[in-house]
Amino acid sequence: MSNRFLSIEGLSKSYPSKSGELVVFEDVNIGIDKGEFVCIIGHSGCGKSTILNVLAGLDTPSSGNVIMDGKEVSGPSLDRGVVFQNYSLLPWLTTLQNVAFGVKARWPKWSKDKVNEHSRRFLEMVGLGHSLQKKPSELSGGMRQRVSIARAFATSPKLLLLDEPFGALDALTRGIIQEELIKIWAETHQTVFMITHDVDEAILLADRILLMTNGPQARVAESVKISIPRPRSRAEIIETPAYYKIRNYLVNFLVARSGNLSGSSGSAASETREVDPTLLSSEADTTTSKEPAPPRPRAVNNY
């Protein structure tokens, strides 16, 4: 574990409460390789954002540590770019200035032209080349999130952290931006750690999906490998049989098992199980969906 690009070791977070301590999550161990795209799914309140904020250096764990590229993470750094759900653009700056803000911070010695040129390139990558001079208030939610993604990618961080970046967007916009994210990720091959509550989104984007049990005392119970070959597109991915196997597996976890597993932190249970649903025999494949998946699945969100 410790020789991976990013390793999270024995992480826990608890808050003092009236009845002693509230342990949000405990004994979380995650390893991520360079260039990997990892999604984490779990019910709301299980501590996903807290883990991400610890990775970002914006929050401190109660115990455990995070090591990236051989160095312990302490405090925020440009090596770790963050995209928040609410975009976090500076509203008094234009689109271009918002991205340039990040680029300038990253390369303070660059000339103004170089900064703008670089920023423009990334805004074009997310299809915003025509809105450079607009203020965030003049942009739709989807466009704002694109600016935010462009800003994060433009600073080429070693690790990109995305906290439900598309959670506030309508399904149509979300689909478009997901594909843009795939494109920009394919070009840059960043290491990405992303929180989502959208199972389909996770399958489309991730190499691996981490499943968290419900809090309190949440854990990362399983690490699900997504073996669907790349490049993936939303239209083609639903044609692959593996897609439904994985999807059913994930939905089953969230609906049936995430609650049962929680709190039962015996020494054996605290291991993160590695799973490839496509390799499971169909009886090991779980209860909810023996029947073939519906022909036109709608995204099951809000898990």
Added chain:
Amino acid sequence: MASLNVKAVIVSLLILLVGLGVWEALNQPPAASAEMTEYERLMGGADQEARVPPPSQVLSHAFDELSDPFYDAGPNDKGIGIQLAYSLYRVLTGFIAAALVAIPLGFLIGMSPLMYKALNPFIQVLRPISPLAWMPLALFVIKDSEQSAIFVIFICSIWPMLINTAFGVANVRKDWIRVAQTHELGALKTAFLVILPAAAPTILTGMRISIGIAWLVIVAAEMLVGGTGIGYYVWNEWNNLDLNSVIFSILMIGLIGMLLDLVLGSLAKLVKYEE
């Protein structure tokens, strides 16, 4: 929109005309031909003097004054322009000095919950003091009426700016601070690139309130310390029973006050942002 504006202008003009008309009609000097009553005869016709002058007189007086606003014929006879310039000088000096203290201090208070709590009682006690109450103390300590007036302006301008700056800084959205943090901005850069622009509209609101109060207070302060300035001028003309000048200077005070607010208002527009 345009038609609404046009209508508003027309209504404003109508109200102005009616108002001036009523004022004019009610304040005509008694016709020379009319026979004086016994009372008037006893009063030596002084009645005429005691009337508020009608707008026609005020306007013609205003025209005279404004055609030579900067004449200077000794300490008790200076043009309205000179008097206003004195007042403006005091207001702006006191206001700018207050801004130089209040904005950095407000920043500190807004950034530090400790300083906020520690300084709050002082602010709460000092703020409600009428600025003019400081005048005797200022005169005693500073021993200069000019600088005392400026000090009074300083003390009355400081509170709205201080409180608004602290409030604006303390309430900068957490997300934006996080943006600064994740981009490894130092304290100084965070202050200037994120907190200042984020809080600027609130700070400007404070400045706007301050300059309004300062302009209110300067008139009273100058009535007290005398010598020069529009406040002194009004009081002096009252002593001369020159109501034309009194009314004229009242109007000028309103006009300059409006201009000051307009300037701050357009500055506020520059830093405004839509979330």
